[in-house]
Amino acid sequence: MDMLSTMRPVTFRGRRGYEWETSELRVTILAEGGHIAEIFHKKKGINPLWEPPWKTIEPSTYSPEKHPEFGRGPEAKLLSGIAGHNWCVDFFGPPSEEEARAGYSVHGEASVVAYDENLRAHLPLSQLNVQREMQLDGNRIEFTDTVENLLPFDRQVAWQEHVTLGPPFVERGVTEIDAPVLRSAKLNEGEFEWKDRKYPNSLSSSEIYTNLLTKGDVKVTNRNLGLRIAYEWNLQDFPWLAIWEENHGRTHAPWNGRTMSWGIEFGASPFPEYRFRRATRGLMWGAPTAVWLPAKAKRSIRYTMTLDVTR
Numbered sequence: 001m002d003m004l005s006t007m008r009p010v011t012f013r014g015r016r017g018y019e020w021e022t023s024e025l026r027v028t029i030l031a032e033g034g035h036i037a038e039i040f041h042k043k044k045g046i047n048p049l050w051e052p053p054w055k056t057i058e059p060s061t062y063s064p065e066k067h068p069e070f071g072r073g074p075e076a077k078l079l080s081g082i083a084g085h086n087w088c089v090d091f092f093g094p095p096s097e098e099e100a101r102a103g104y105s106v107h108g109e110a111s112v113v114a115y116d117e118n119l120r121a122h123l124p125l126s127q128l129n130v131q132r133e134m135q136l137d138g139n140r141i142e143f144t145d146t147v148e149n150l151l152p153f154d155r156q157v158a159w160q161e162h163v164t165l166g167p168p169f170v171e172r173g174v175t176e177i178d179a180p181v182l183r184s185a186k187l188n189e190g191e192f193e194w195k196d197r198k199y200p201n202s203l204s205s206s207e208i209y210t211n212l213l214t215k216g217d218v219k220v221t222n223r224n225l226g227l228r229i230a231y232e233w234n235l236q237d238f239p240w241l242a243i244w245e246e247n248h249g250r251t252h253a254p255w256n257g258r259t260m261s262w263g264i265e266f267g268a269s270p271f272p273e274y275r276f277r278r279a280t281r282g283l284m285w286g287a288p289t290a291v292w293l294p295a296k297a298k299r300s301i302r303y304t305m306t307l308d309v310t311r
Helices: 075-081 097-102 275-281
Strands: 008-012 015-021 025-030 036-041 085-090 120-123 128-137 140-149 155-165 176-178 181-186 190-192 205-213 217-222 227-233 240-247 260-267 291-293 298-309
Touching: 008 025, 015 128, 025 128, 036 298, 085 128, 140 155, 140 291, 155 227, 155 275, 217 260, 227 260, 291 298
Parallel strands: none
Antiparallel strands: 008 015, 015 025, 025 036, 085 155, 120 128, 128 140, 140 298, 155 260, 155 291, 176 217, 181 190, 181 205, 205 240, 217 227, 227 298, 240 260
């Protein structure tokens, strides 16, 4: 393996983080939230992952009174510390009003809790333990993400690898997605045929839709930059690919009409939605919409990322 034997503690944009490096890539993960903030391609000098245009903070320091710049409601704590690839565990989407009052933020605790140097974290509200492991080799990373159910009963959880890409890799009318899609649908609007797979040319747009895949595979390419990021996984683990587009469409804080990002969110659930809605949805098009975790058991899912030069 072409990787350093040790992890380096670093500071990334004012945040505590952990860094690994190969001859081709530099990978940085934030200590709080566990976000993969950077997969930096050394030759191209580009990080394809989204870097928020606002200054983030450690989620443990967030309070609604002191930090109104991150907006209001259960999304604010997540947005205070978000970056790049965040991991949605237990639910994918917003908490209910009752869950929000109990302390949940959007996309669950895995996006806001602290991770140790072995990338392990405890989710106290969900009573889950999580860990991310990596094997780096040149321009390739193999991830193994593990969730442990600490409760004495079987349960279903949402599990989404929320990869968000951003400029300069995301470019209007240029950056393009390639994925083996069987069927597509928009939340609350029904099925449609997804034809145009380039990032929109328009100056302002916001969209989210889901795709049932025939293979665990997605590639995103910027031909102008000559760079492609690709993910592969077992379809039985993750049958869904949700696409989230934020193209200067959200005008409230902290978005403020200045954010351009493209989420490729592969996982066990079709849509970011309330836990109750997911539970009552059951199967969709014959595919499961959650991961089943037996009592006191662990589940590990592997996937790979490759960052290729195309020219």
